[in-house]
Amino acid sequence: MTTDHDTAPTLTIGEKDADLTARLDKGLGAFNEGPTGAAPQSTLSVRVDDAAGELIGGLTGWTWGGLCGIEMLWVREDSRRDGWGSRILLAAEAEARRRGCDRVSVSSFTFQAPAFYQRHGYTETGRTPGIPGGHEDVYLFKSLAAPESTG
Template identity: 60%
Template sequence: MTDDQRGVPAATVRVGGEDDALEQRLDDELTAFNGRATGAGTPEDLTVRVDDAGELVGGLTAWLWGRCCVIETLWVREDMRHAGWGSRLMRAAEAEAVRRGCTDLIVSTYTFQAPGFYRKLGFRATGRTPGIPGGHQDVQLHKAVGP
């Protein structure tokens, strides 16, 4: 059966909330497409964590794709902030990314979070996106690393 107006297959559009199966399928399909389009293969996960007596102090999640490392999440427990843990997490991730052949680090942060922190680590802003609640912006940053 087709849609009479455009000659495309009839389909149903559904809007909902969390859908783990859809998220996984979209990730799988886009990863395969991106790998074919770039020759960069499949992304690899990278995590760094700090524990103290079995309690999480902070952590970082990232993915490496080709020669690029994209920092997804960096968090340090509130009572441990401003003690250098964020910098240590970033240095460990950078060292591992370089060890795995990366030449570029990319991160995105909101203006109320940590753009100054990343600049101190050698990142430079490459773009800003307005529209974040509270009148804030999303800041995209880049750092060249490695050989």
């Protein structure tokens, strides 16, 4: 960043910029704190490795102001019928509750897993068309007010 007003600003376009991401997170987090009163968001992850230390699957997301946002949930192909997706999701929801969250949101392309989330109590709140292949991005929401029954 330059402070010399005689020098023209520089516009740079490229791949993901870790420094830029960190600075935007900090700046937007500070901005969001004012109108919401919510402290900066915290990251969340759930990871499952097999006995050989290879990744079976995991989830990344965040918690902020009572809301949990799921960014990614993935389970490797040979483990998708073993219930790991459900266990990972339920673990993330339990951690979100522990952090004081009472709701969770996620989006999933129509060719991914919207039905999986719906089976876990998520309701669709909207869609964005225009995903390659004629697909849509499905937005889902769940109240975490009461723990999910395990019976």
